[in-house]
Each structure stands twice: as C-alpha cells, then as structure tokens.
Amino acid sequence: MSLYRAETRRLVKRRFTKVLAIGCLAVLAALVVGTLLTNQKVGPEAVAAARAHADEDYQNALRETEQQQQACVAAQGTDQAPNFPANCAEITPPNQEDFKYEWYMPATFSFRTNFPEMMFALAGILAMGAFVIGASFVGAEWSSGGMMNLLLWRPQRQRVLGTKLAALLAGVGAFTVVVSAVWTGVFLVVAELNGSTEGMTSGAWQSIMLLELRAVVLVLAAAALGFGLASLGRHTAVALGVTVGAIVVLQFGLATVLVLARVKFIEAYLIPVWAQAWLDKQVRLEDYESCDFSATRGCLPDTLTITWQMAGGVLAAVLVLVVGAAMWTIRSRDIT
Template identity: 60%
Template sequence: MSLYKAETRRLVKRRFTKLFTVGALLILVAVAAGVFLTNHKAGPDQIAEATAKAQADYKQSVAGTEQMKKDCAAVQGTSRANEFPPNCEIAAPSESDFNPDWYMPPTFNLKESFRDMVTTMAAVLALAAFVVGASYVGAEWNSGGMMNLLLWRPRRLQVLSTKLAALLVGATLLTVVVAALWTAAFYGIASARGTTAGMTSGVWQSIGLMELRALALVLTAGALGFGLASLGRHTAMALGVAIGVIVVFQFGVGAVLEIADAKFPELYLAPFWVIAWMNKQYIAENYNACNYDVTGSCQPDTLTMTWQMAGTGLIAILVLVVGAAMWTMRKRDIT
C-alpha cells in the first residue's frame, strides 16, 4: 500500500475525525432546519393579512392622534398645557408610514440571503478542518506513531507532506460535497419557504466563486491546524495558539484599540479579514473623523478591505506556519 493511501485510510478511520465531522454536519443541518422553520412562503393570504394589519395599525394611530389633540385642547390654560406641543400641533400619521411589507412573515430570499449561509458553512467547516488537522498530526507525534513511521519510511519531508496532502484532499472532497448539498438544500428552502426570484446566471456564478473562496478558507484552516500541531508536536499546540489568538490577541488588542481611538481597528482583527475574503470586501468606517456634507450628515472616513488583501494575508500566514513546520521536521530530532 502506498504512503498516501495509508495516510488517507488513517485519517478517515480515526474516531476523532468521524465524530468531529459528524458534529460539524449536524450543526449545518440544524442551521438549515432553523431557516426552514422560521421562514414562510409569501402568498396572497399572507399579503392580505399583512395589509390588514398595516391598515389596522394606521387607523389606531390616527385615532390615537385625534384623542391626543382633544386632550391637548382640554388642558389649554392649565399647568398641564406644557405636556403637549404648542398650539396642539400634533402631526397626523401618514398611511405610507405603515408599509404592509413590514408586516409580512419572514421569507427566505435566495438571492439576498444565501451568501450569509455560504459564510456560515465555510466557518463551520473551517473550524472542523482546523481541529481535525491539528489532531491528525498531533496524535501521531504524541503517541510515537511518527517515529515508528519514519523507521520504515525515513524521508521526513515526504512523510509530513503526504499527511498534509491526505488531509487537504479529504477536506476538499468533504467541502465540495457539502457545498453542493448546502446549495441544493437552500434552493429547496427558498422554493418552499421563500423566493428564488432574480437568480440569474451571473448570480449563480458569483455564488460559485464565493463557494470556491469558502473551499480555500477551509483548506487554509486545515493546513494551519496541521502546521501548528506539527510545530509543537502536540494537538494542544494548535488549539492553544487558536485560543490565544481569539481570547488574548483579538479581544485584548480590540479593547486597547478602542481605548486608543484607533482609526480602523478592524484592520487588526482576524474576523473582519475573513469577512472581506468571503464577501469580496469589507468597508471599515471611522466615525471619529466625520466629514459633514451639505445636509449636515456625517460622512465617515472609510477604508475598503478587499478580498485580494485578505487573500494575501492568509497566504502569508499559511506559508509561514507550514513552511516552519516543514523546516523543523527536517532539522529537529524526532525523539
């Protein structure tokens, strides 16, 4: 049996891989079920009901305004007069203030909402890939399996890179299958509990490219978990770094930047780079430096974080971590 087949088999057969993968899939199933149950198809009955509610609230508001005017007129010349506007100038509500669309039940719009679902899928699968990748190689170091493997296959870099290749191929297959099922599931949800209007070929192409970026994010997360665990020769190394980055660096640095009134604190926080990568851009705004227009409205300074910027950052971190893991594999003692 080839080394790649052996590593693929070892990855797939591990109980931790199975359990964590199933757990991630159950989370996605729960998300899809929640979206299905909380959305409704907007038909003639729902439109009529929403219109009736809007009209009822409008009439109630008009009646309330008339009563307020009467109360105002009744207390003129008393100490309570200052409780009302001068001369009882109370504006009556407009019928346009009660839009029936605001009374419609939630409905799933595939064109407008599915991109958020792709990001959700990418986040869940990326987390699973990171933990599985870290555990996969970390367990080998911790149990002594790596040393035993190198006894009959002493090519260190080949062994480690083959393990990484098995992980990335497995993550690719899983992500592609899940993305296809995810897309089909939400198309069905939109058909039954929402709308698929506006799904042109261009929109589908945009969604396809977004799912490719989701795949890249999942593979990057898996490789980072693998590289960090290999560097520390223990699963806890990768998990510790992840916790440290999230708890200490992200929250700590975020709090310091807020106190210091940093211009664009999002630039130093990883979640916003992921958002920029998935959504093609993220616009950071600085309301502390308002540029007032002719209407007196605040126009904050902005900085656009593009997917190219985010991708460059992800590649740099990936090359640094995986490259360091390969270098230490070659230079450090195995014992």
C-alpha cells in the first residue's frame, strides 16, 4: 500500500476525526433547523398586515405629536415650560416614510440576501474543525512515537510529512466540498418553504459559487495551519495552545492596548476582520474620531478598505511561514 493511501485511510478511520466531523455536522443541522423554524413564507396577507401595522404606528405617532404640541402651548408661562422647547413649532410630526412596512414584515429567508451569511457560518464552523483535525492528525503521531516508527520505514522525512499534509488537505477538501454542496441545496429548500429565491440570476449564482470556493480555501488553510503548528511543536496541544494564546493575548490584549493608544482602524489588527474580508470580498473600516472634510458632505470619517486580495496575501504568507518552517525543521531535527 502506498504512503498516501495509508495516510488517507488513517485520517478517515481515526475516531477523533469522525467524532469532530459529526459534531460539526450536528451544529450545522441545528442552524438549519433554527433558520427553518424562525422564518416563514411571505404572501399578500403578510404584506397587507405589515402595511396596516405601519400605518397604525404612524397615526399613533401623529396623535402623540399633536398632544405634545398642545401640552407645549398650555405649558407656556408655567413651571412646566422648561420641559418643552421654547418654540412649540419645533415639535414636528413624523413623516410617513419613517414607517416603512418592510420593518413590520415577519422574518423570511431570502436566498440571495441571507445565504451568504449562512456560508460565513459554515466556513467558520468547518475551519475550526479542520484546524483541530489537522493538528491532531500529525500531533498524535509525534506524541505517541508513531512518527518515529514511520520514518524508520520511510526515511524520506520531508516526503513523509508532505504526504501526510496532502492526504489531510485532500480529505478535508472533499468533505468541505460535499458539505458545501449539501448546504446550498438545503437552504434552497428552506428558501422555497419559508422564504424566497427571487433574484437568483446567473450573476448571483456565480457570486455564490465564488463565495463557496473562498470558503473551501479558508477551511483548507485552517487545516494546514493546525498541521504545521502541531508538527513544529510535535504535539496537538502546541497548536491549540498557540491558538488560544493568539486569541487571548494578541487579540483581546492587543485590542485593549490599541484602544488606549487611540490607534486608527483597530479592527485591522484583529484576525476575524481578515477572514471576513476574504469571504465577503472586502471590509470597509471607519475611524469616527477623524475628519476627512468634504465641501459637499461635511466632515466624513477616514476609511480603510481591506480587500479579499489583501486578506489572501496575508493568509498565504502565514501558511508559507508555518508550513514552510515545519517542512524545513523536520529535515534535521531529532525524531526521538
């Protein structure tokens, strides 16, 4: 049996891999059920009820404004006058446009509008699972001595580690593609039952497919990152410890320091923003403590746009650093 087939079989047969994969699927299933139960199909009756509710609130606001105006006039020259504006004409009635009927509509699942959010959830859950599986896949062998025994049989160190990584990525990639396809189909059914599939043009489908492709890449990157960290530390706990340290120290701690230092665009130093930019094509950050003056629109906050190309470059650099270091160090490190 070839090394690649042996590693693929070991990945699939591992109990930890099965348990974690089932756990991820259970969380995703709960999300589907929750979405199905909290949304409903919207018909003409729901639209009419929403319009009536919006008009009722508008009429109530008009009556309240009229009562406030009358109370303001009656309070002039009394000890109640400070409770109202000096000029009662400043109490103006609301506009009917301020009571849009769309705000009163029941929750409904629009596939074109809401499915990208579901893909973000899928990518996040599978990426976390892939990271742990990748770390455990190689970390368990280092800590149990299995890697030492394997290298006695196959002394090509880099080839062995590279084959393990290839088997991991192939397995995780296949699983992610299948789950992503099923995920799309399931939410199409949800949209048909309790929502709408309107607006799904060829361009909209192309955008969905590209989003799913970026989600697959993110999951594969998480698996490779966990694999590289565990290989460097020769233990699954090292990868998990580095991750916890990065979240607690480099994220929460760094964010606190940056807030105290009044650094602009604090979110740009945090990992979730880069992941969001990769999936959502771009993220636009605003610094409300600055002023970019415009002659026509006044004082506007400074902005910083993080594109998916920028996020992809950072992701690639991290992977090259971690996985490259793992491949380099195994060349000469003691394996005992």
